Amino acid sequence: MSGAEEDRDLLAAEYVLGVLEGPEREDVIRRADTDDGLNTAISAWEVRLTPLAALVPPVAPPATLWQRIEASCGLTAAPLRPATRSAAAVAAPGFWNALGFWRGMTALGFGLAAAIAVVAVVNRPVPPIPAPPAEIPLASAVLAPSKGGVPAFVAEATPGKTIVLRPLERLAVASGKDYELWALPDGTTVPKPLGVIRATGQTVTVPASVHAPMQLMVSLEQKGGSPTGLPQGPVLWQGHMPQLD
Amino acid sequence: MRECPSLLSQRSGSQDDNDSELTALLSRCASGDRAAFRTLYDAQAARLHGLALRITRDPGLAADATHDAFVQVWNQAVRFDPGRGAAGAWLTSIVRYRALDITRRRVREKPGYEPPEQEDESPDALAQLVSSAEGAALRLCLEELEPDRRALLMQAYADGLSHSELAAKTGTPLGTIKSWIRRSLASLRRCLES
Numbered sequence: 001m002s003g004a005e006e007d008r009d010l011l012a013a014e015y016v017l018g019v020l021e022g023p024e025r026e027d028v029i030r031r032a033d034t035d036d037g038l039n040t041a042i043s044a045w046e047v048r049l050t051p052l053a054a055l056v057p058p059v060a061p062p063a064t065l066w067q068r069i070e071a072s073c074g075l076t077a078a079p080l081r082p083a084t085r086s087a088a089a090v091a092a093p094g095f096w097n098a099l100g101f102w103r104g105m106t107a108l109g110f111g112l113a114a115a116i117a118v119v120a121v122v123n124r125p126v127p128p129i130p131a132p133p134a135e136i137p138l139a140s141a142v143l144a145p146s147k148g149g150v151p152a153f154v155a156e157a158t159p160g161k162t163i164v165l166r167p168l169e170r171l172a173v174a175s176g177k178d179y180e181l182w183a184l185p186d187g188t189t190v191p192k193p194l195g196v197i198r199a200t201g202q203t204v205t206v207p208a209s210v211h212a213p214m215q216l217m218v219s220l221e222q223k224g225g226s227p228t229g230l231p232q233g234p235v236l237w238q239g240h241m242p243q244l245d
Numbered sequence: 246m247r248e249c250p251s252l253l254s255q256r257s258g259s260q261d262d263n264d265s266e267l268t269a270l271l272s273r274c275a276s277g278d279r280a281a282f283r284t285l286y287d288a289q290a291a292r293l294h295g296l297a298l299r300i301t302r303d304p305g306l307a308a309d310a311t312h313d314a315f316v317q318v319w320n321q322a323v324r325f326d327p328g329r330g331a332a333g334a335w336l337t338s339i340v341r342y343r344a345l346d347i348t349r350r351r352v353r354e355k356p357g358y359e360p361p362e363q364e365d366e367s368p369d370a371l372a373q374l375v376s377s378a379e380g381a382a383l384r385l386c387l388e389e390l391e392p393d394r395r396a397l398l399m400q401a402y403a404d405g406l407s408h409s410e411l412a413a414k415t416g417t418p419l420g421t422i423k424s425w426i427r428r429s430l431a432s433l434r435r436c437l438e439s
Binding site: 006009010013014016017018019020021022025040043044046047048049050051052053054055056057058059060061062065066068069072073075145150234 | 275277279282283286290291292294295296298299300304307308311312315316319320323324329330331333334335337338341345349373374377379380383384398399401402403405406407408409411426427430431433434437
């Protein structure tokens, strides 16, 4: 390990141990968003130190806690009706109250506060925007979390070299963040940016250099999209667009 | 991304039976299986709440931390990557970081706030670590440290004490505490990797 790697590894260790506070701790959380090496070091230290948790005796939580968790996750029987409420009001109140914590919390390779916000509002009735393309699609892809789960968008390729993206669920993107669409044509290794997309879906023009079959991905980026031209944030959904007919 | 072979072996070695069950439950949660989420809660809530209570030292704050952690687990189960760390470590980390966030914020917002004192670990606390292979290895390596350095690490982890809280509690200069902990962590890693 070089000196810099050693420093980074010990910083990860101090973070996991919990001794960092204030700006030092926040700095690690921020850096872990973009520094894969730091992220890997944190995960490794989490595994190394977790046996210490056995030192602390279990304590049963309050009996009402489960109901509270269910409500915050939107798992209770009587969902609110989104048709008559704003997107913010759709989610359970506890969820939005908790946003303050998500803003400051550890992303650590599992995605950001906004990623949680996004996933938390799926399973709600769908706003039908935009309408399906007037042209018959040449090919389509369903974009879902890579490890399985609820699909978020359908992408349909039109003869006019565009892709129409339609959300399958009501989605929201946290303030200060944007979704960005990427194409990774089969046999290539570097994703091509197709631009920032609205959570309500939109029509995207595909550059001439990008051809199906390809993987389409939506990542969570800073406002305005990734400044580097490569995905910086987590890929939330992806799907394969087959060769066009 | 650079992958260090020793880290990979560390991770794969931590997948015991309990972890496989947790991993399976998390993957069912990721596909929206509510029954799996409830099973996970029943299996882990007391363990995680105990950790939260120990760090926050306040039943209300601990319930908040446990609540937030489970909400995060449900919403992020799709993002859990077994290749990156074991399921038990993932759950433990989520609740610990949340409890630390809540506690540190409380201290910041109420400068006079003094969490109640914790009792020190009993001398045979280390014996509790041997329930798993990883715990046994960690115990051996902790035993190689000076007793006071070892106690610092255990207090930091279990009680969620920061550098400055450890300095105040032990009456040791902050710089000394920082360097002791850094050196202890470096020895620990060397020992665990050997």
